[in-house]
Amino acid sequence: DQQVKQNSPSLSVQEGRISILNCDYTNSMFDYFLWYKKYPAEGPTFLISISSIKDKNEDGRFTVFLNKSAKHLSLHIVPSQPGDSAVYFCAALLIGDYKLSFGAGTTVTVRA
Amino acid sequence: IAGITQAPTSQILAAGRRMTLRCTQDMRHNAMYWYRQDLGLGLRLIHYSNTAGTTGKGEVPDGYSVSRANTDDFPLTLASAVPSQTSVYFCASGDLSGRAYSGTDTQYFGPGTRLTVL
Numbered sequence: 001d002q003q004v005k006q007n008s009p010s011l012s013v014q015e016g017r018i019s020i021l022n023c024d025y026t027n028s029m030f031d032y033f034l035w036y037k038k039y040p041a042e043g044p045t046f047l048i049s050i051s052s053i054k055d056k057n058e059d060g061r062f063t064v065f066l067n068k069s070a071k072h073l074s075l076h077i078v079p080s081q082p083g084d085s086a087v088y089f090c091a092a093l094l095i096g097d098y099k100l101s102f103g104a105g106t107t108v109t110v111r112a
Numbered sequence: 113i114a115g116i117t118q119a120p121t122s123q124i125l126a127a128g129r130r131m132t133l134r135c136t137q138d139m140r141h142n143a144m145y146w147y148r149q150d151l152g153l154g155l156r157l158i159h160y161s162n163t164a165g166t167t168g169k170g171e172v173p174d175g176y177s178v179s180r181a182n183t184d185d186f187p188l189t190l191a192s193a194v195p196s197q198t199s200v201y202f203c204a205s206g207d208l209s210g211r212a213y214s215g216t217d218t219q220y221f222g223p224g225t226r227l228t229v230l
Contacts, residue, residue, distance in 0.1 A: 002154075009152070034218060043116075043202050043221030044155070089154060098143060098162070098206065099170065100219060104154040 003027045004092050006103035014111050019077040021106050023090030026071065030092040033066065034100070035075050038087040047088070048075070080110045115139065118203050118222040125193050125229050133188040133225050135203030143206045144186040145170075145219060146178060148199040155202065161186055193229045201225045 005024045013019045023033070031052050036044035050057040050064040050073065057064045063076045077084055090103040116137040125131050137144065142163045147155040147170075157170030161180040175197060177189045186205075190197055204219040 004154075006154070036221075041223070043204070043223050045221070046218035049218070091155075099145075099157055099160060100155075102147075102155040104152055 001026075002103070003030075003101045004090055004103040006090050006106050008106050009104070010107045010109070012109045012111060013080050015082060016079045019075075019080045019084065019108055019110070021075040021077075021088050021090070021108070023073050023075070023103055024071055025073075025092050025101075027092070027094075027101075028068070028071065029094060030101075031095040032093040033064070033073050034091045034093065035062075035064065036089040036091060036102075038089065038105070044089055077108075080108075082110050082112060084108060085110045116203060116205055116220055116222040118201075118225050120225060121223070122226040123228070125190075125227065127194055127229055128192050131190045131193055131227070133190075133201055133203075133227070135186045135188070135222060136184050137186075137203075137205040137220075138184065139205060139207075139220065140183060141205035141207045141220070142183065143219075144180065145204040145206070146176070146186070146188045147202045147204065148172065148197075149202060149224075150199050158188065158201075193227075195229045197227065198229045199227060201227060 034049040035047040037047045038044040048062045066073045087105045089105045091100040119134045145160045146158040159178040161167045164183045202224045203222040206219040
């Protein structure tokens with residue numbers, strides 16, 4: 001059973017507006033959560049991460065929010081740009097295990 | 113070479129045939145991984161290796177084997193391909209040097225191999 005779930009397979013947003021991607025997990029022992037971005041015909045690339053002891057991490061236009069009690073995290077992209085159109089994967093990590101558990105991915109389309 | 117490379121880029125294979133997907137990294141990472149990406153299922157770990165000479169099973173190892181003879185290479189073999197192994201395969205590498213995880217350490221992915229088994 002998947003420990004990391006992204007229940008929205010796709011998201012369409014207008015350029016300049018906010019994109020919010022959601023991710024839920026079942027294992028409360030995860031130490032880190034990571035977001036990867038993937039363009040067609042390329043491998044995923046690391047975008048941003050958050051420690052389980054934090055509730056927010058910000059890097060430029062990207063912010064990750066973590067709600068441990070709800071076992072939920074979200075990625076905010078503000079403002080959305082056409083180059084943000086990609087598949088976004090949520091992943092979780094147990095320190096010492098170092099094997100990432102991935103969600104199914106959310107395809108973001110930014111409309112001009 | 114810069115980063116992580118995979119070969120072939122794509123392959124069409126008859127069921128029952130043997131196939132080896134190649135993966136090479138030049139970052140001297142000690143850990144390497146093989147994933148398959150399927151629609152609606154995301155990336156699922158097939159096999160991994162924490163260091164040269166050791167391998168382990170991931171989430172979906174059946175029908176696949178790996179070897180790790182040296183730091184740089186991590187081939188994935190399908191001994192007798194079946195149509196359900198049609199997928200996009202990604203190799204990744206990462207540095208598990210034993211230092212405290214910083215949160216920005218990550219796995220670096222290759223460009224993928226698209227495999228179709230008929």
